[in-house]
Amino acid sequence: xxxxxxxxxxxxxxxxxxxxxxxxxxxxxxxxxxxxxxxxxxxxxxxxxxxxxxxxxxxxxxxxxxxxxxxxxxxxxxxxxxxxxxxxxxxxxxxxxxxxxxxxxxxxxxxxxxxxxxxxxxxxxxxxxxxxxxxxxxxxxxxxxxxxxxxxxxxxxxxxxxxxxxxxxxxxxxxxxxxxxxxxxxxxxxxxxxxxxxxxxxxxxxxxxxxxxxxxxxxxxxxxxxxxxx
Numbered sequence: 001x002x003x004x005x006x007x008x009x010x011x012x013x014x015x016x017x018x019x020x021x022x023x024x025x026x027x028x029x030x031x032x033x034x035x036x037x038x039x040x041x042x043x044x045x046x047x048x049x050x051x052x053x054x055x056x057x058x059x060x061x062x063x064x065x066x067x068x069x070x071x072x073x074x075x076x077x078x079x080x081x082x083x084x085x086x087x088x089x090x091x092x093x094x095x096x097x098x099x100x101x102x103x104x105x106x107x108x109x110x111x112x113x114x115x116x117x118x119x120x121x122x123x124x125x126x127x128x129x130x131x132x133x134x135x136x137x138x139x140x141x142x143x144x145x146x147x148x149x150x151x152x153x154x155x156x157x158x159x160x161x162x163x164x165x166x167x168x169x170x171x172x173x174x175x176x177x178x179x180x181x182x183x184x185x186x187x188x189x190x191x192x193x194x195x196x197x198x199x200x201x202x203x204x205x206x207x208x209x210x211x212x213x214x215x216x217x218x219x220x221x222x223x224x225x226x227x228x229x230x
Contacts (some may be wrong), residue, residue, distance in 0.1 A: 002170060005112055005114055005173060006116070006171070010118065014094055015095075016177075021089070025089050032082050033078065043069035051122075052149060053143055054143065054145060054147045067209075073171050077180070086123050094124070094127065094131050099219070100154075104133070105136070107223065111165050113165075116159070117155050117159055117180070118140075125145060137165060138162070141155050141161045153183070156184055157187065167188035168189075171190050172191040173191075175193065191214060191215075193212050194220060
């Protein structure tokens with residue numbers, strides 16, 4: 001029997017960000033920098049890995065790093081406006097999928113512990129305590145804070161250690177980004193893909209999606225069935 005379920009975040013508990021919304025965020029940041037969207041977009045995306053692995057030390061560091069690439073000096077007012085913008089869009093992105101909170105409550109009612117394993121920028125842990133998810137989770141791995149990204153075994157082990165569990169005692173649920181499903185199984189954790197993306201999934205921001213030949217479910221509610229039958 002499983003004692004815990006570990007979850008990915010983007011594309012799993014929340015929808016993967018729509019590219020149109022992400023591009024608009026970059027355009028709004030460019031406007032605050034005082035440059036054209038076309039000037040910022042490629043440099044901004046070129047340091048996405050650095051944002052995810054925490055290379056720049058903070059959300060503010062991310063902003064300064066992008067500005068440096070386009071030779072822009074950021075004053076305090078610009079920094080504050082961009083911080084407000086990024087935190088606002090992060091709160092918008094962190095809205096649960098339909099049924100996600102009910103599923104998490106059902107797992108907790110069955111006595112399972114919950115852990116989060118996510119590749120993310122600093123804005124996510126900054127606003128996480130405000131979200132509807134926060135009360136459910138006992139352990140977290142935010143890549144920007146640990147500087148380690150999936151599918152590195154240490155990302156999953158970080159959460160397992162916090163929960164005092166062995167790999168065989170946990171199930172990992174993710175949408176397959178960052179080759180996370182194969183990474184979990186290489187650690188000895190059973191894994192299952194949630195594939196409930198809408199028809200326009202091609203317009204969603206997903207990073208490092210790996211091939212997966214294992215179990216697939218089409219609705220988060222099925223996670224409760226999985227842990228109940230194992």
